[in-house]
Amino acid sequence: VTDVLARxxxxxxxxxxxxxxxxxxxxxxxxKPAGSLGRLEDLSVWLAGVQGSCPxxxxxxxxxxxxxxxxxxxxxxxxxxxxxxxxxxxxxxxSGGAAVNALARLAGAQVRVVDMAVDADLSDLPAxxxxxxxxxxxxxxxxxxxxxxxxxxxxFAAGLAIADSEIDSGADLLVAADLGxxxxxxxxxxxxxxxxxxxxxxxxxxTGIDDATWMRKCAAVRDAMxxxxxxLGDQLQxxxxxxxxxxxxxxxxxxxxxxxxxxxxxxxxxxxxxxxxAQRIAFRAADWWVAGHLxxxxxxxxxxxxxxxxxxxxxGLRLGxxxxxxxxxxxxxxxxxxxxEMATFDEAGVSDRDDARHLDVxxxxxxxxxx
Amino acid sequence: VTDVLARxxxxxxxxxxxxxxxxxxxxxxxxKPAGSLGRLEDLSVWLAGVQGSCPxxxxxxxxxxxxxxxxxxxxxxxxxxxxxxxxxxxxxxxSGGAAVNALARLAGAQVRVVDMAVDADLSDLPAxxxxxxxxxxxxxxxxxxxxxxxxxxxxFAAGLAIADSEIDSGADLLVAADLGxxxxxxxxxxxxxxxxxxxxxxxxxxTGIDDATWMRKCAAVRDAMxxxxxxLGDQLQxxxxxxxxxxxxxxxxxxxxxxxxxxxxxxxxxxxxxxxxAQRIAFRAADWWVAGHLxxxxxxxxxxxxxxxxxxxxxGLRLGxxxxxxxxxxxxxxxxxxxxEMATFDEAGVSDRDDARHLDVxxxxxxxxxx
Numbered sequence: 001v002t003d004v005l006a007r008x009x010x011x012x013x014x015x016x017x018x019x020x021x022x023x024x025x026x027x028x029x030x031x032k033p034a035g036s037l038g039r040l041e042d043l044s045v046w047l048a049g050v051q052g053s054c055p056x057x058x059x060x061x062x063x064x065x066x067x068x069x070x071x072x073x074x075x076x077x078x079x080x081x082x083x084x085x086x087x088x089x090x091x092x093x094x095s096g097g098a099a100v101n102a103l104a105r106l107a108g109a110q111v112r113v114v115d116m117a118v119d120a121d122l123s124d125l126p127a128x129x130x131x132x133x134x135x136x137x138x139x140x141x142x143x144x145x146x147x148x149x150x151x152x153x154x155x156f157a158a159g160l161a162i163a164d165s166e167i168d169s170g171a172d173l174l175v176a177a178d179l180g181x182x183x184x185x186x187x188x189x190x191x192x193x194x195x196x197x198x199x200x201x202x203x204x205x206x207t208g209i210d211d212a213t214w215m216r217k218c219a220a221v222r223d224a225m226x227x228x229x230x231x232l233g234d235q236l237q238x239x240x241x242x243x244x245x246x247x248x249x250x251x252x253x254x255x256x257x258x259x260x261x262x263x264x265x266x267x268x269x270x271x272x273x274x275x276x277x278a279q280r281i282a283f284r285a286a287d288w289w290v291a292g293h294l295x296x297x298x299x300x301x302x303x304x305x306x307x308x309x310x311x312x313x314x315x316g317l318r319l320g321x322x323x324x325x326x327x328x329x330x331x332x333x334x335x336x337x338x339x340x341e342m343a344t345f346d347e348a349g350v351s352d353r354d355d356a357r358h359l360d361v362x363x364x365x366x367x368x369x370x371x
Numbered sequence: 372v373t374d375v376l377a378r379x380x381x382x383x384x385x386x387x388x389x390x391x392x393x394x395x396x397x398x399x400x401x402x403k404p405a406g407s408l409g410r411l412e413d414l415s416v417w418l419a420g421v422q423g424s425c426p427x428x429x430x431x432x433x434x435x436x437x438x439x440x441x442x443x444x445x446x447x448x449x450x451x452x453x454x455x456x457x458x459x460x461x462x463x464x465x466s467g468g469a470a471v472n473a474l475a476r477l478a479g480a481q482v483r484v485v486d487m488a489v490d491a492d493l494s495d496l497p498a499x500x501x502x503x504x505x506x507x508x509x510x511x512x513x514x515x516x517x518x519x520x521x522x523x524x525x526x527f528a529a530g531l532a533i534a535d536s537e538i539d540s541g542a543d544l545l546v547a548a549d550l551g552x553x554x555x556x557x558x559x560x561x562x563x564x565x566x567x568x569x570x571x572x573x574x575x576x577x578t579g580i581d582d583a584t585w586m587r588k589c590a591a592v593r594d595a596m597x598x599x600x601x602x603l604g605d606q607l608q609x610x611x612x613x614x615x616x617x618x619x620x621x622x623x624x625x626x627x628x629x630x631x632x633x634x635x636x637x638x639x640x641x642x643x644x645x646x647x648x649a650q651r652i653a654f655r656a657a658d659w660w661v662a663g664h665l666x667x668x669x670x671x672x673x674x675x676x677x678x679x680x681x682x683x684x685x686x687g688l689r690l691g692x693x694x695x696x697x698x699x700x701x702x703x704x705x706x707x708x709x710x711x712e713m714a715t716f717d718e719a720g721v722s723d724r725d726d727a728r729h730l731d732v733x734x735x736x737x738x739x740x741x742x
Contacts, residue, residue: 033452091720327411
């Protein structure tokens with residue numbers, strides 16, 4: 001398994017530096033003051049790098065993968081909602097009634113739900129929903145491992161396989177999404193453990209919990225972090241100890257997307273925690289991801305900071321399901337559209353600034369990821 | 372004229388409070404934790420209010436109106452670009468090569484350019500571009516009025532007429548956009564004068580000017596603000612003294628949209644300055660507007676603060692043309708989609724939180740505009 005991870009990491013390359021430089025040069029001659037599109041310009045440079053193409057290609061096959069799973073820790077009362085909601089919401093997403101569906105329709109994205117560890121019998125659902133299911137509910141991470149070693153390896157491998165199947169079927173932009181009552185608890189524990197922050201700093205209000213529930217959640221996070229400490233050097237074991245099948249699968253998914261040179265929009269704290277674990281496995285992987293938004297979960301900001309990813313939106317979302325990432329998809333498309341469709345000063349017969357000939361086009365071949 | 376303004380102000384009503392309350396109640400029973408969509412929920416409440424309908428209707432006819440004009444103050448060297456660029460950019464927008472075109476195509480919006488005071492003979496362009504033209508270039512506001520009294524009244528009336536024509540042809544969401552070398556100088560002067568801030572606090576880098584140019588611009592803003600001080604109580608005279616034909620037209624446009632109960636997405640500092648003047652004419656008008664983004668021009672934040680509008684995006688844009696507003700249009704559409712398309716807990720058979728029956732649905736009939 002260590003070999004598998006090492007091979008995976010070795011397969012993850014840097015985005016195309018030539019395409020990035022070409023995008024920076026092109027942004028400087030498009031009919032607008034250089035730099036006046038702000039972060040949209042940086043985003044277009046990132047997209048050019050991950051696509052290996054300038055101008056960028058339009059994004060026509062955006063796919064959202066919702067990793068669903070229950071968490072034993074939910075039985076300790078860390079959520080405002082009963083655990084039964086996870087299975088109910090899986091059905092809601094499949095019938096098109098969830099927030100992710102409304103936002104995906106608008107963004108022209110397709111939604112796939114993967115049951116990694118929902119604590120319910122969902123065998124009546126389409127076969128591809130449950131084909132990678134590892135178990136019913138991950139273990140209670142405050143007192144026991146979420147997964148056995150065999151289970152975590154299967155969940156991680158499922159993530160690789162899911163990324164492969166999406167990319168093989170033509171996905172040009174992926175959204176990593178989560179669904180599961182209690183899933184912000186393992187996410188907080190992983191972020192706390194990997195960024196060495198106290199449980200009180202990473203524990204958030206999740207679905208909207210009161211103070212007493214927050215204190216219970218904080219204690220569970222602290223216990224899980226204590227259990228995680230001895231295994232921080234072994235990322236798969238860390239996912240088995242303090243993560244869950246959904247998070248392990250998402251971690252594999254993010255890494256395989258990077259290995260396959262396919263860009264990913266991250267969503268909230270659960271994909272942020274998965275990304276943090278994935279970065280430990282392959283430090284270059286984060287170059288292939290963009291942070292869609294900043295959620296109101298405190299661990300999310302800490303994870304993004306460690307990943308050196310600057311979120312595109314800050315709208316106070318805390319829903320998951322890929323909603324924050326989907327809201328950012330039009331921004332990524334907008335970055336592609338401006339780079340590809342705008343006229344240059346020469347083409348449009350527009351005068352450039354008087355001193356433009358002397359301006360340094362800022363090229364920084366040492367910079368990586370999204371500025 | 373005072374009668375016209377008073378009648379206009381009296382025609383501007385509050386958004387529909389019943390629809391707003393219905394939207395808040397509906398957000399509380401949709402299949403997600405209450406409040407978990409953050410500002411998207413507030414935006415849906417705003418949209419319900421301005422549409423007078425819950426659920427909201429999809430936004431299918433988004434129209435961008437680009438108010439183009441030159442400013443005499445540009446001859447003092449306050450911009451990095453020559454004034455000839457304004458006319459060249461008008462042609463670039465009409466041929467589809469500008470940033471606004473790329474972003475409008477993506478957002479499904481149509482773009483209209485109105486030449487209010489471009490300092491060029493554009494009579495070869497389609498008739499509707501120049502039908503409201505007031506003069507070639509507004510006056511140099513550091514030493515003279517931008518417009519005569521007759522000109523400002525014609526420009527303001529043009530804005531009313533343009534809003535009417537767009538709304539009569541079916542627009543359901545308007546974007547107020549600007550185009551013109553030097554136009555951030557009058558915008559800064561108006562914001563400085565109306566918010567009582569020093570010229571140095573409202574003067575920005577515009578298209579990207581160096582320190583020496585910034586000092587010249589700051590001096591011009593200070594001179595214009597001194598000239599504006601005696602007429603702060605007469606908004607049309609203020610626009611004539613320190614504004615310009617483009618800004619006067621945009622001010623009328625924003626007010627008539629509000630009077631016609633049609634929502635507007637504001638763009639950068641120029642539409643922000645126009646909105647500030649418009650709010651002085653009709654204090655309820657801002658309820659009909661949403662701030663698309665926060666530009667990097669310092670006067671913009673001051674204007675939005677005074678308008679009590681919280682920008683949806685903060686991406687460091689400083690281009691104008693409606694670009695920041697167009698990037699926010701998908702967020703407004705997303706707010707509508709979630710409110711209209713998501714299933715309720717009852718419909719989807721999803722369990723609500725255990726204490727949901729006891730939760731106060733937060734209704735605040737005294738609150739106005741976007742929270």
